[in-house]
Amino acid sequence: GARSWDDALSKARFEFRWEDQFALSVDPQTAREFHDETLPAHGAKAAHFCSMCGPQFCSMRITQDVRELAAAET
Structure with missing residues (x-):
């Protein structure tokens, strides 16, 4: 439902997956x-x-940079 769509869009934002962000938006053309x-x-x-x-x-x-640094230290 709406929660899974919102989670997918948030994950695409965090991972800088622009094409997925456009595709998951309410209005992909306007988002682009x-x-x-x-x-x-x-x-x-x-x-x-x-x-x-x-x-x-x-x-x-x-x-993301901080997470990578923390992972490298462990």
């Missing part, structure tokens, strides 16, 4: 258009950040 307005380069579909925080301040990317 908004993305392309702010990050128009083709490589932006593989970017590990969005236009809201940018690459230096992306909380999702920072969280």
Whole structure:
């Protein structure tokens, strides 16, 4: 139901799977258009950040980096 859809979209966001985010959105075409307005380069579909925080301040990317560091220390 709605919970599994929301969880799938959240996971796609956290993993920077842009194409899955578009596909899972309520309006995929509009989601893609908004993305392309702010990050128009083709490589932006593989970017590990969005236009809201940018690459230096992306909380999702920072969280992933911290998890990787913690895993490497154990």
